[in-house]
Amino acid sequence: MQKTLLFVDRVSTWVGQAFSFCIVLLTLHVSWEVFSRYALDNPRAWAFDGMIMLYGTLFMMAGAYTLSKNGHVRGDVLYGFFEPRTQATIDLILYIVFFIPGVFALTYAGYYYAADSWRILETSNITAEGPPIYPFKTVIPFAGGILFLQGIVEIIRCVICLKQGSWPSREQDVEEVDVEKLKEELHVKDEDIEKLDVYVTKGKPQ
Amino acid sequence: MIKLRREQWFGFTIMALIVIPVVALTPWSNLLDAHLSKDDLGVLGLLMLALIVVAIMLGFPTAFTLMGMGVFFAWLAYRSVNPKLAVNQVLDLFVQRTYGVMSNDVLIAIPLFLFMGYLVERAQLIDRLFKSLHLATARVPGSLAVATIVTCAIFATATGIVGAVVTLMGLLAFPAMLKAGYNVKVSAGAVTAGGCLGILIPPSVLLIVYGATAGVSVVQLYAGAFLPGFMLAFLYIGYVIVLAKWKPDLMPPLSAEEQRVPLPERLQALAAAGSGVLATLSRALAGRGVPGVPRRTVLMQFFVTLLPALAIVAVIGTAYRLSTAPEAQASAGSLVEAGGALAADTGETEQSGLIGAEPAEPEQAQQAAPVEEQRAPASEKTEAAPEAKAERVPAGPFFYAVLAIGLAALLLIYWLWNWERLEVFKLLLTSFFPLALLILAVLGSIVVGLATPAEAAAVGAFGGFILAGIYRFIAHWRERAQSGASSGEVISRTLKEFVRIIKESSFLTAKTSAMVCWLFVGSGIFSAAFALLGGQELIEKWVLSLNMTPLQFMILAQFIIFILGWPLEWTEIIIIFMPIFIPLLPHFNIDPLFFGLLVALNLQTAFLSPPVAMAAFYLKGVSPPHVTLNQIFAGMMPFMGIQIIALVLLYTFPQIGLWLPSVFYGK
Numbered sequence: 001m002q003k004t005l006l007f008v009d010r011v012s013t014w015v016g017q018a019f020s021f022c023i024v025l026l027t028l029h030v031s032w033e034v035f036s037r038y039a040l041d042n043p044r045a046w047a048f049d050g051m052i053m054l055y056g057t058l059f060m061m062a063g064a065y066t067l068s069k070n071g072h073v074r075g076d077v078l079y080g081f082f083e084p085r086t087q088a089t090i091d092l093i094l095y096i097v098f099f100i101p102g103v104f105a106l107t108y109a110g111y112y113y114a115a116d117s118w119r120i121l122e123t124s125n126i127t128a129e130g131p132p133i134y135p136f137k138t139v140i141p142f143a144g145g146i147l148f149l150q151g152i153v154e155i156i157r158c159v160i161c162l163k164q165g166s167w168p169s170r171e172q173d174v175e176e177v178d179v180e181k182l183k184e185e186l187h188v189k190d191e192d193i194e195k196l197d198v199y200v201t202k203g204k205p206q
Numbered sequence: 207m208i209k210l211r212r213e214q215w216f217g218f219t220i221m222a223l224i225v226i227p228v229v230a231l232t233p234w235s236n237l238l239d240a241h242l243s244k245d246d247l248g249v250l251g252l253l254m255l256a257l258i259v260v261a262i263m264l265g266f267p268t269a270f271t272l273m274g275m276g277v278f279f280a281w282l283a284y285r286s287v288n289p290k291l292a293v294n295q296v297l298d299l300f301v302q303r304t305y306g307v308m309s310n311d312v313l314i315a316i317p318l319f320l321f322m323g324y325l326v327e328r329a330q331l332i333d334r335l336f337k338s339l340h341l342a343t344a345r346v347p348g349s350l351a352v353a354t355i356v357t358c359a360i361f362a363t364a365t366g367i368v369g370a371v372v373t374l375m376g377l378l379a380f381p382a383m384l385k386a387g388y389n390v391k392v393s394a395g396a397v398t399a400g401g402c403l404g405i406l407i408p409p410s411v412l413l414i415v416y417g418a419t420a421g422v423s424v425v426q427l428y429a430g431a432f433l434p435g436f437m438l439a440f441l442y443i444g445y446v447i448v449l450a451k452w453k454p455d456l457m458p459p460l461s462a463e464e465q466r467v468p469l470p471e472r473l474q475a476l477a478a479a480g481s482g483v484l485a486t487l488s489r490a491l492a493g494r495g496v497p498g499v500p501r502r503t504v505l506m507q508f509f510v511t512l513l514p515a516l517a518i519v520a521v522i523g524t525a526y527r528l529s530t531a532p533e534a535q536a537s538a539g540s541l542v543e544a545g546g547a548l549a550a551d552t553g554e555t556e557q558s559g560l561i562g563a564e565p566a567e568p569e570q571a572q573q574a575a576p577v578e579e580q581r582a583p584a585s586e587k588t589e590a591a592p593e594a595k596a597e598r599v600p601a602g603p604f605f606y607a608v609l610a611i612g613l614a615a616l617l618l619i620y621w622l623w624n625w626e627r628l629e630v631f632k633l634l635l636t637s638f639f640p641l642a643l644l645i646l647a648v649l650g651s652i653v654v655g656l657a658t659p660a661e662a663a664a665v666g667a668f669g670g671f672i673l674a675g676i677y678r679f680i681a682h683w684r685e686r687a688q689s690g691a692s693s694g695e696v697i698s699r700t701l702k703e704f705v706r707i708i709k710e711s712s713f714l715t716a717k718t719s720a721m722v723c724w725l726f727v728g729s730g731i732f733s734a735a736f737a738l739l740g741g742q743e744l745i746e747k748w749v750l751s752l753n754m755t756p757l758q759f760m761i762l763a764q765f766i767i768f769i770l771g772w773p774l775e776w777t778e779i780i781i782i783f784m785p786i787f788i789p790l791l792p793h794f795n796i797d798p799l800f801f802g803l804l805v806a807l808n809l810q811t812a813f814l815s816p817p818v819a820m821a822a823f824y825l826k827g828v829s830p831p832h833v834t835l836n837q838i839f840a841g842m843m844p845f846m847g848i849q850i851i852a853l854v855l856l857y858t859f860p861q862i863g864l865w866l867p868s869v870f871y872g873k
Contacts (some may be wrong), residue, residue: 020716023321024708027671030318034657048311051660056308058317062720071717072267073725077773078218079265087265094266098274101729105277106304109297113305139303174710176718177369179380179827185330188377196830199384 016065021059060143065152088161110140251741272728278733303730317719318663323365324711325670348450362404372401376828385619395841398821407435467626529605756794771812
């Protein structure tokens with residue numbers, strides 16, 4: 001079971017990470033556009049469409065990746081104090097009540113939205129003769145589908161947690177604040193920090 | 207069986223207080239047979255709002271809570287009109303809202319600024335920055351705390367990641383302050399308060415999110431938040447200096463030994479040859495040189511010494527061009543445009559200084575790119591210039607004022623200039639100025655209108671690439687002395703690390719932007735449902751019936767936002783609750799731009815207010831075991847007080863925030 005879960009995790013992660021390089025493309029694309037507009041006096045008509053598409057694809061396709069790393073923002077006031085079993089119960093109910101209908105609606109509606117766009121081979125109307133927009137609209141059902149799959153995995157996680165009383169493990173990933181790495185970066189060791197206690201307790205009765 | 211803690215009791219009580227009236231007020235009978243009147247729908251809208259607060263407090267990912275609730279309530283609203291079409295209408299609405307978020311031209315800037323922040327953070331220049339600022343401020347009372355706040359302000363502005371800044375400064379500045387005998391509370395306060403500055407000072411992601419939600423121009427928000435942000439930083443610094451003067455035992459001054467700037471060997475040799483920097487250097491250049499010091503080094507020092515003069519001459523020159531330019535050109539816009547061009551110029555000289563310090567050929571290829579990049583805004587300036595040549599007017603008082611100030615500054619600088627200051631200046635040149643220039647170039651091009659926020663963010667991210675590349679290369683080059691690696695190995699190591707940095711930054715960017723933007727996807731359908739149900743009208747009617755004065759309304763609104771900052775993150779507050787406040791503003795003649803500035807300042811306090819202050823927990827994570835959370839909280843209190851003073855100041859003198867936008871955009 002754990003293997004299947006981790007496999008789906010890996011698929012979401014792989015997709016999200018693959019599309020995360022959109023940000024590098026986006027940076028280069030826009031930087032070049034600014035340069036070419038001001039220095040070469042040669043703006044490209046489709047530049048704006050390109051920007052929108054790279055940005056939209058980036059965050060939509062990363063939705064499942066973020067969910068698989070438990071990265072979507074949640075209200076932490078009470079949740080953090082709960083026992084894992086309580087957490088799992090709440091999550092399980094709310095996944096079924098909110099997540100499944102919401103994401104299913106998005107995927108279903110997105111499928112027909114994209115299909116309509118494919119039927120007429122829609123092009124962007126921001127500029128005359130804009131680039132084709134139907135591949136971009138296809139991102140919605142795709143992102144929704146992967147997210148839905150990841151949601152089911154999360155539901156199974158909740159059930160496992162209810163059974164065994166602790167959350168099943170996730171695979172590690174880069175984190176925004178990785179304290180150990182930052183310590184290494186500044187060559188600070190734990191002993192050094194502990195030695196500082198002298199200054200904190202100085203002049204105070206223990 | 208289940209033991210509840212105090213916080214949990216408190217939370218559950220609030221939930222019960224919300225849920226019970228909701229259950230009581232729900233028009234159950236009408237709901238079941240789908241005969242909802244307009245009033246019923248409005249009530250449902252308010253109930254939906256109450257429920258979302260409860261649901262968020264339960265801790266389920268907010269984006270999906272919003273989605274599920276939005277879909278359900280939108281369906282209820284449509285069903286009351288036409289049950290047959292309801293499902294299709296909801297689906298259409300949802301997918302269109304989603305596509306709206308995907309093609310939103312304001313939100314594009316978010317991933318780009320995030321990316322820039324992650325790259326800059328990974329360039330690992332914070333310890334250089336802190337060291338150089340610490341030496342530069344060594345004689346100021348409370349110098350370490352001042353250096354901490356300045357470092358935090360600059361670094362947090364460039365990266366915007368509160369957690370990383372507080373952790374890094376907790377590892378770097380906090381021990382330094384403790385060792386120097388600083389009071390634990392004051393030290394903790396300086397680190398946490400400084401780390402939160404990045405939320406307010408542009409380019410901040412919070413302002414983009416507000417702009418996208420409230421429909422206010424991000425450009426104007428940036429121009430507006432600039433002065434309040436700096437005002438807050440200066441208030442912090444002023445407080446620290448006054449406190450250090452008043453109670454020296456809290457922040458003992460550094461000993462003479464610690465104040466001394468360590469000079470490298472070659473500079474010591476030069477210093478031995480004479481105390482006057484300019485005189486000694488020119489003598490060394492003209493004559494036989496100084497024994498033990500290669501000519502290259504002398505030339506290099508001479509060049510660095512001349513940099514301030516070059517910068518001042520450039521400013522005076524620009525002022526001359528501007529003041530003699532024909533009337534139409536001498537608008538405020540072109541004034542600052544020239545400032546941007548100037549920043550680009552100094553950027554070039556400064557970066558060439560970097561190359562000289564670290565002789566490295568492969569780097570030059572990388573360097574060529576940024577220079578070109580920075581020239582982009584500059585070249586626009588020169589294109590505009592030929593028209594200006596037509597009729598030059600004689601220089602006015604403005605030019606002479608600049609000339610006088612420039613000359614005075616020049617005299618002062620070279621009068622004070624000594625070997626130690628030269629060394630400090632060199633340190634600042636490689637840490638403080640690149641970051642400051644990056645921020646100024648990004649902000650300048652946005653405010654002046656050369657680039658949209660998204661474009662400026664992309665160029666900023668590109669600058670982040672270069673910064674990360676150069677700083678990692680320098681770090682590896684320095685390590686070479688110890689490991690004895692060949693220059694080829696140094697390059698391959700740098701490249702490897704560079705690739706890793708880009709990968710990590712991209713992944714983090716993807717995750718964080720997915721977090722923010724999916725929240726927008728969820729709130730898209732949620733706010734649509736709220737509007738369909740007519741909840742907004744009900745709230746408006748109710749608020750107007752209270753007959754509040756604008757001041758009362760403002761205080762109430764800020765208070766509610768402050769309270770919401772306790773259970774919710776700023777993203778949720780802005781995305782979910784701002785759409786409710788914004789339509790009320792015209793009734794009270796409040797400028798949404800001004801309101802946004804107050805909200806940004808207000809939400810900053812939320813990061814420092816116990817018990818949820820994130821900054822405190824990040825600091826606790828890296829502080830010595832005997833530093834308690836309560837000490838950290840106590841240290842943050844005075845700074846929170848200053849934030850409230852700043853909030854009052856901004857409200858009393860709106861010009862602090864509105865002056866810059868009015869200068870640039872005539873608002």
